[in-house]
Amino acid sequence: MSRRSRRPADDPSLPIVSLVGRPNVGKSSLFNRLVGGQPALVEDMPGVTRDRRYGVCEWAGARFRLTDTGGLDPGAGGILGAMRSQTLRAVEEAAVLILVLDVKEGITTVDEEVAQLLRRTGKTVLVAANKVDSATREPSMGEVFRLGFDQVFGVSAAHGRGVGDLLDATVAALGGAASSTLPVADGDQTATDAGGENAPIRLAFVGKPNVGKSSLVNRLLGQERVLVHDQPGTTRDPIDTPFTWQGREFVLVDTAGLRRRRAIDTLTEAVSAKMARDQLARADVVALVIDAQSGATAEDAKLASFIEESGRAALIVVNKGDLIRRAELDGKVAAVREELGFMAWAPVVVTSAVTGRGSGEIPRISAEVFAQWCRRVPTSELNKHFEEIVARRPPPAGPGGSYVRLYYITQAQTSPPSFFISANYPKAVGLPYRRYVTNQLRNIYGFEGSPLRLVLRAHKGKKPVRKAG
Numbered sequence: 530m531s532r533r534s535r536r537p538a539d540d541p542s543l544p545i546v547s548l549v550g551r552p553n554v555g556k557s558s559l560f561n562r563l564v565g566g567q568p569a570l571v572e573d574m575p576g577v578t579r580d581r582r583y584g585v586c587e588w589a590g591a592r593f594r595l596t597d598t599g600g601l602d603p604g605a606g607g608i609l610g611a612m613r614s615q616t617l618r619a620v621e622e623a624a625v626l627i628l629v630l631d632v633k634e635g636i637t638t639v640d641e642e643v644a645q646l647l648r649r650t651g652k653t654v655l656v657a658a659n660k661v662d663s664a665t666r667e668p669s670m671g672e673v674f675r676l677g678f679d680q681v682f683g684v685s686a687a688h689g690r691g692v693g694d695l696l697d698a699t700v701a702a703l704g705g706a707a708s709s710t711l712p713v714a715d716g717d718q719t720a721t722d723a724g725g726e727n728a729p730i731r732l733a734f735v736g737k738p739n740v741g742k743s744s745l746v747n748r749l750l751g752q753e754r755v756l757v758h759d760q761p762g763t764t765r766d767p768i769d770t771p772f773t774w775q776g777r778e779f780v781l782v783d784t785a786g787l788r789r790r791r792a793i794d795t796l797t798e799a800v801s802a803k804m805a806r807d808q809l810a811r812a813d814v815v816a817l818v819i820d821a822q823s824g825a826t827a828e829d830a831k832l833a834s835f836i837e838e839s840g841r842a843a844l845i846v847v848n849k850g851d852l853i854r855r856a857e858l859d860g861k862v863a864a865v866r867e868e869l870g871f872m873a874w875a876p877v878v879v880t881s882a883v884t885g886r887g888s889g890e891i892p893r894i895s896a897e898v899f900a901q902w903c904r905r906v907p908t909s910e911l912n913k914h915f916e917e918i919v920a921r922r923p924p925p926a927g928p929g930g931s932y933v934r935l936y937y938i939t940q941a942q943t944s945p946p947s948f949f950i951s952a953n954y955p956k957a958v959g960l961p962y963r964r965y966v967t968n969q970l971r972n973i974y975g976f977e978g979s980p981l982r983l984v985l986r987a988h989k990g991k992k993p994v995r996k997a998g
Contacts, residue, residue, distance in 0.1 A: 543585070543594045544703050547619040548657075549647060550629035551639040552600025555659040558686035559629060560584060560597035563696070583769065588696040593703060596623065601643050620647065625702045626654045627695070628678070632669040633660045636676065644676045653702040656681040657695055662688055729771070729778040730899050731811060732892070734846075735836070736818035737828055741848040744882035745818065746770065746783045749891065774892035782812065809839040813902070813944075814895045814978075821849045821861055821879070825868035833869050840945040842902035842979045843875045844894050851881035874971065876978055898978025904946060906974060908939050911948075918969045927957035936988050947982035955985035 548556045564584030582597040598616040620626060626647050630640055647654050658673045660666070661683035670683050680698055684691035734742040749772060772779040809815060815836050819825050825833075836843050845865065853861055862877055869875075876894055880887035915938045924933040935958075936951040948970070952958060967981050 543592060544624040545583075545594045545596055545619075545622050546586070546625045546627060546699055546703070547596040547598060547623035548627050548629055549598055549601055549616060549620060549643065551637065551643060554600075554629050554631040554634075555686045556600075556629045557597055559627075559657060559659060559684070559692075560595060562686050562689060562692060563595055586696070589700050591700045591703065593624075593699070601646075620650060623652065625699055626650070626652055627657050627699070628654055628676075629657045629659055630673060631660055632658045632666060632673065632683070635669070636672050641676065644678070648677070654678055654680075655695065655698055655702065658683045659686055661685055661691060663690075729780045730895060731780045731782065731813045732816060732895050733782040733784055733809065733812035733814070734816045734818055735784050735809070735832060737820070737826075737832070740818045740820045741882045742818050743783050745816075745846065745848060745880065745888060745891070746781050748882045748885055748888045749774075749781065772892070774896070777892070777896050779892060779895070809835060809841060812839075812841050814842045814844070814899050815839070816844055816846050816891060816895070817875075818846045818848050819865060821847045821853050821858070824861055825865040830868055833872050837872060837980055840980055840982070842895075842898040842945070843872065844891070844898060844978055845869065845872065845875050845877045846891065847877060847879045848882060850879040850886060851884050874977065874980065894978070901976050902945055902979040903943050904974070904976065904979075905943050906940050906946075911940060912937050914969075914973050918966060922962075922965060924952075924958050924962050927954035931957075933957050934988075941984070945980045945982055946976060947984065950983065950985045951988040952985050953988055955987055958985050 548560055550556055560582065563586045584595050584597070586593055586595045596619045598619045601616040628644060628647055630636065644654075656673060656676070656678045658670045658681060661670065662685045667683055670681065673681050682691055682695040682698065684695055686692075734746060736742055750770060770781045770783075772781045817829070817833055817836060819829055833845075847862060847865055850858060858879065862879060865877065866873070876898065878887050878890045878894060880891065882888065915935075919935050924935060927933045931954060933952060933954045936953075938948055938950045941947045941949045950958075950966070963983050963985075967983055970976065970981060
């Protein structure tokens with residue numbers, strides 16, 4: 530029925546259709562059904578979806594952006610009250626609104642209040658009476674019509690029943706606004722897969738809960754695009770948002786706070802953490818956000834190891850710098866550096882999402898480390914320097930005192946830069962010498978913000994040379 534593609538979802542020219550309703554009526558399930566797959570978290574608990582999520586729906590030759598929103602409760606406070614502003618933004622930007630109701634529970638006072646709010650917008654409102662899983666449930670739709678909307682559709686997000694009729698009405702309501710150009714390819718891609726260094730840089734913000742990832746994204750965007758609340762774990766779904774900095778296009782990804790597995794005690798948090806880890810594989814650059822007050826903890830070091838293993842370009846963002854006295858800030862940064870010593874190749878930037886301090890450095894540095902991540906060194910130039918590197922410090926002896934020879938080096942790939950070294954005894958070249966070669970390559974070529982991969986393989990056509998005597 531529908532297909533997903535990252536690029537169309539990022540296309541601001543497509544008209545927007547927003548799913549709106551009180552908490553736990555099945556908006557995310559309907560969103561998943563319409564855009565395909567399971568890009569949004571679904572759990573039988575109010576308030577799971579807290580931010581605006583975008584996907585692309587294709588139907589009858591038309592294409593539009595679909596927005597999944599958090600539950601709208603006009604009179605709620607706390608986290609649900611904070612979600613209200615996000616949902617109202619989705620209502621404001623939409624061309625067509627779909628009011629989602631739960632016919633199993635019937636029409637509630639909150640449903641009536643949401644209906645009144647949508648009616649005042651003057652926009653086309655379609656009603657999706659959800660959980661009409663069979664014909665026996667259709668009589669339950671009777672009370673839905675008392676809300677006063679003409680176009681009511683009994684649907685089942687779980688089984689797909691009635692969804693086609695809802696989509697027909699949506700496309701008709703959009704009229705000429707819906708794009709008729711279908712995407713060329715499906716699937717998610719990194720910038721290097723999707724067209725090289727001119728494609729949007731996919732920048733993912735990762736870190737523990739409540740370190741300010743969403744606040745930093747909002748600071749860069751200049752609007753409250755991602756829900757910010759003082760309750761840890763506010764963001765559950767990864768949120769993708771197009772962003773342009775000095776002519777360079779990005780896709781900013783705000784992820785759920787990652788925690789160690791033993792600290793994850795609910796199904797939603799477990800799924801959310803997996804989705805955040807999946808974002809590492811889809812990212813081009815990863816910003817590890819750390820709270821300046823608490824510094825880098827063992828948990829942050831574990832997250833950093835995930836980033837290093839993923840092979841993505843990276844930077845370390847020490848956020849909430851406004852809460853640290855200037856005289857103490859350098860010591861805090863030095864402590865972060867020490868704790869994350871294995872990521873010494875990643876640049877560090879100090880920021881404050883509240884004041885904006887240092888936030889502009891994030892896209893600038895991200896673009897720079899992305900360029901290093903994509904960098905390729907010519908083989909002839911590489912080997913010229915490699916000979917000097919080996920001459921300064923020859924490799925240790927091999928088994929039985931055999932001479933270890935390193936014949937040549939070549940860059941096998943980019944993203945991350947990966948190098949093959951041909952040797953007669955590859956296994957004799959241990960980690961210390963590999964680290965030496967890697968550091969020398971960094972001294973010569975930089976590669977700041979990018980992990981390097983070094984692989985030694987047996988040289989063919991050369992017999993091992995044993996020590997004389």
